[in-house]
Structures are given as C-alpha cells and as structure tokens.
Amino acid sequence: MSKIRDINLAGKGKQKIEWVRKNMPLLRSLEEEFKVTKPFKNLKITISVHLEAKTAYLATVMAIGGGDVSVTGSNPLSTQDDVAAGLSTYDGVNVYAWFNATPEEYKEQLIEALGDKPNIIIDDGGDLVNLLHTECKEFLPSVMGGCEETTTGIIRLKAMESEGLLKFPMIAVNNAQCKYLFDNRYGTGQSVWDGINRTTNLIVAGKNVVVVGYGWCGKGIAMRAKGFGASTVICEVDPVKSAEAIMDGFKVMKMSEAAKIGDIFVTATGCKDVIAGGHFNQMKDGAILCNAGHFNVEINIPDLEKLSVLVKEQRNNIMGYQMQDGRWINLLAEGRLVNLAAGDGHPAEIMDMSFSIQALSAIHMIKNHKEFGNHVIDVPEEIDNKVANMKLKAWGVEIDKLSDEQKKYFKSWQL
Numbered sequence: 001m002s003k004i005r006d007i008n009l010a011g012k013g014k015q016k017i018e019w020v021r022k023n024m025p026l027l028r029s030l031e032e033e034f035k036v037t038k039p040f041k042n043l044k045i046t047i048s049v050h051l052e053a054k055t056a057y058l059a060t061v062m063a064i065g066g067g068d069v070s071v072t073g074s075n076p077l078s079t080q081d082d083v084a085a086g087l088s089t090y091d092g093v094n095v096y097a098w099f100n101a102t103p104e105e106y107k108e109q110l111i112e113a114l115g116d117k118p119n120i121i122i123d124d125g126g127d128l129v130n131l132l133h134t135e136c137k138e139f140l141p142s143v144m145g146g147c148e149e150t151t152t153g154i155i156r157l158k159a160m161e162s163e164g165l166l167k168f169p170m171i172a173v174n175n176a177q178c179k180y181l182f183d184n185r186y187g188t189g190q191s192v193w194d195g196i197n198r199t200t201n202l203i204v205a206g207k208n209v210v211v212v213g214y215g216w217c218g219k220g221i222a223m224r225a226k227g228f229g230a231s232t233v234i235c236e237v238d239p240v241k242s243a244e245a246i247m248d249g250f251k252v253m254k255m256s257e258a259a260k261i262g263d264i265f266v267t268a269t270g271c272k273d274v275i276a277g278g279h280f281n282q283m284k285d286g287a288i289l290c291n292a293g294h295f296n297v298e299i300n301i302p303d304l305e306k307l308s309v310l311v312k313e314q315r316n317n318i319m320g321y322q323m324q325d326g327r328w329i330n331l332l333a334e335g336r337l338v339n340l341a342a343g344d345g346h347p348a349e350i351m352d353m354s355f356s357i358q359a360l361s362a363i364h365m366i367k368n369h370k371e372f373g374n375h376v377i378d379v380p381e382e383i384d385n386k387v388a389n390m391k392l393k394a395w396g397v398e399i400d401k402l403s404d405e406q407k408k409y410f411k412s413w414q415l
C-alpha cells in the first residue's frame with residue numbers, strides 16, 4: 001500500500017511520466033522486450049532514486065517485466081508529489097515518498113520500501129545499502145544484490161568491500177561508459193544550468209563562474225558555463241585534471257583565490273567542505289552558491305550560518321545569508337543537488353541511457369549473483385555496447401564495422 005502526499009495529484013504525475021516515456025526510446029524498447037520475456041517475474045525490487053518522472057518510468061518498466069516494485073526517493077527535496085501519486089496508480093508498484101520529508105520521515109520511507117523484502121535493490125548514493133547493513137539487517141536474507149547509480153555511492157561500496165563488510169554484490173552502474181560519459185557530463189552539464197537559471201532568473205554571460213571539481217560532472221558544468229559566455233574558473237585537487245582544465249581553456253586556481261572573484265559557484269566533487277569558513281569572508285556581495293554533488297556537505301552550511309547576522313529567503317529556493325559587513329551570500333536549494341532540488345533532473349534522453357543500463361544490470365545480477373561473491377562488479381562491456389547501439393539506432397545512425405582483415409591487423413605485432 002503506497003504512502004504518498006496526495007493521490008489527487010496523480011493525473012498531473014501520469015502526464016509527466018507519459019511525456020518522458022515518449023522521449024525515452026531505449027527504455028520503451030526494453031518495455032516491449034520485457035512484456036514478453038518477463039525477466040523480473042516473481043521478484044521484488046526496491047528502488048531508491050530521485051523520484052521524478054524518469055525514475056517513475058523505470059519503475060513501471062520493471063513492473064511490466066514482472067517485478068513487484070517498491071519505490072522511494074533518494075533525497076527529500078527531489079521527490080515530486082505528483083509523480084509519486086501518478087506512479088502509485090500503476091500495477092505492481094508501491095510508492096513510499098513525499099516532497100520535503102523530515103529526516104526521520106525520509107528514513108522511515110526507506111525502511112518501508114525495504115520492508116517489502118526486495119531481491120534486488122536499485123540504490124542512488126548508498127542509503128539502501130547502508131540500512132541493510134545496519135538497522136535493517138533482518139531484510140538481508142532475500143537480497144540477491146543490487147545496482148548503484150552514482151559516483152559517491154560507489155566510493156562507499158568500495159570502502160565497505162575493502163573492509164570485507166559488504167554482504168551482497170552490487171553492480172557499479174555509474175562506471176559504465178554509457179553512464180558517466182553522458183549522464184555525469186552532458187546530463188549534469190545541462191540540468192545544473194537549468195536549475196540555476198530557472199531559480200535565479202539571472203544572466204550567466206559575463207559572470208565569473210567557479211566550478212569546483214573537474215571530474216565528469218564538473219567538466220559538463222564548466223563546458224556549458226563557457227557556452228553561456230561565462231568566464232569560467234576551475235578549482236581542483238588532482239594535478240592531471242587541473243592540467244586538463246587548463247588545456248580545455250579554463251583558468252585554474254585555489255579556492256582562496258576563486259572565492260574573491262566568483263559570481264556563481266558550483267561544487268561537484270563528492271567531497272566535504274570544499275567551500276567553507278574563510279572562503280565566505282572573501283566573497284562578493286550577491287555571490288550565488290550551489291552544489292551538484294550527491295550530498296549537501298560540499299558547501300559548509302553550518303559555517304555560513306555561524307558567519308551570518310541575518311538569514312532570509314530571497315526568492316523561492318534561494319536563501320540569503322547576510323554577513324556582518326552587509327554582504328549577502330545566496331545559497332540555492334539548501335546546498336542539495338541543484339539540478340534535482342531546483343529542477344527536474346537530467347534530460348529524459350540522458351536518463352534513457354542510464355536507466356537502460358540499470359534495467360539490464362539488474363537482469364545481469366539476477367542471472368549471475370551466485371558467482372559474484374560480495375563484491376562491487378563492473379557493468380559488462382556487452383551491456384555498454386547494447387545500450388550504445390540502441391542509442392545509435394534511435395538516432396537513425398549507422399556505423400562501420402571492422403572487417404576480418406582489420407581485426408587480424410589489430411591482433412598482429414609483426415612489422
């Protein structure tokens with residue numbers, strides 16, 4: 001039995017789900033395949049992923065494939081109540097989530113979703129895995145394994161694996177090429193700016209944008225900032241990525257320098273306190289701060305609160321912090337993922353690829369979990385290639401194939 005905010009919102013939610021369905025041709029073709037093959041028959045699946053329309057469509061595809069699907073969010077601010085209501089009306093799906101749940105309610109929702117005793121989990125950031133290893137150990141026996149969506153979740157899984165604590169296998173979906181090359185780079189690159197622009201309604205051209213972290217997400221965010229006409233600065237701790245950023249045409253400097261000149265700051269490191277303490281003292285009046293990393297720890301909000309004499313909402317989803325000298329610093333979406341907490345997340349065509357990998361990886365886990373042991377498993381190359389081929393087909397693009405002679409040439413070593 002679903003627990004959502006308001007079932008009267010279901011119509012609007014179903015409209016959103018139908019819109020993304022029309023724009024997710026890969027998942028649509030898997031839906032057709034799963035109607036016949038029923039890969040999830042007699043299996044229970046718990047999904048904890050940002051609960052907006054694309055996630056909802058993935059849940060319905062898994063239900064059509066025979067699964068009993070329980071869905072919860074992976075961040076209280078990214079859950080959309082209309083989508084949760086719409087999704088709860090589909091056969092084979094239970095939803096436990098509402099927007100702006102308190103930390104206690106949010107945890108309760110995850111526990112309820114696990115209470116349906118899943119065989120497979122789809123996690124985003126590691127909350128389900130964490131509970132299954134701590135407060136919800138009683139649900140462990142039925143779990144075959146699962147899939148993890150994001151970089152931060154995989155870092156945590158690898159830490160558990162190396163300490164010998166992981167109790168079931170997990171597939172590192174984020175590390176598939178068809179995930180990070182597209183979702184983290186182009187998806188985050190576009191949707192972060194969608195979130196910032198719709199929330200602030202300010203111009204980006206001519207501004208100094210500071211992107212912290214030049215990984216896959218940071219590269220996408222910086223690339224699009226440049227496209228908007230911003231003067232873009234990168235802050236990094238990795239020397240190779242710093243050099244790459246310079247060759248890509250960006251300025252690279254320490255945060256203590258960037259803090260003085262930035263108009264808009266975007267963090268995308270997966271690390272904590274990348275903007276903290278003294279940085280706030282150096283910022284310009286009106287500076288805008290936001291985060292694209294998984295957790296709201298990248299901007300040290302307690303430090304910001306300590307330094308401010310007044311905290312006041314400036315506009316929906318923008319909190320202003322006034323410093324002692326009168327300067328205002330603006331924080332978007334409480335420092336949570338700005339593209340999801342202040343937007344609709346990645347474009348549908350991007351999540352089409354990521355979620356096709358999720359669905360195919362879940363099947364890979366069902367078929368092979370006994371051989372995997374309690375390890376973090378890579379997505380096999382065949383799944384990456386299948387999704388890339390489906391994407392090319394959807395675009396109507398054909399590519400050349402290696403001839404037998406060319407294959408032989410690649411394997412030869414003699415002059």
Ligand code: NAI
Pocket residue numbers: 150151152153180183184188212213214215216217218235236237238241268269270271272274292293294295337338339346
């Ligand atoms: P990545 O590992 O490719 O890049 C992170 C970069 O940050 C690295 O280059 C690292 O050297 C740098 N970094 C780490 N600590 C730093 C520090 N203290 N100061 C400056 N740079 C630092 O990771 P990726 O894939 O770019 O993900 C970044 C974060 O974004 C993760 O938390 C991930 O889970 C999240 N994510 C968010 C998405 C969204 O929709 N907003 C989508 C995909 C990932």
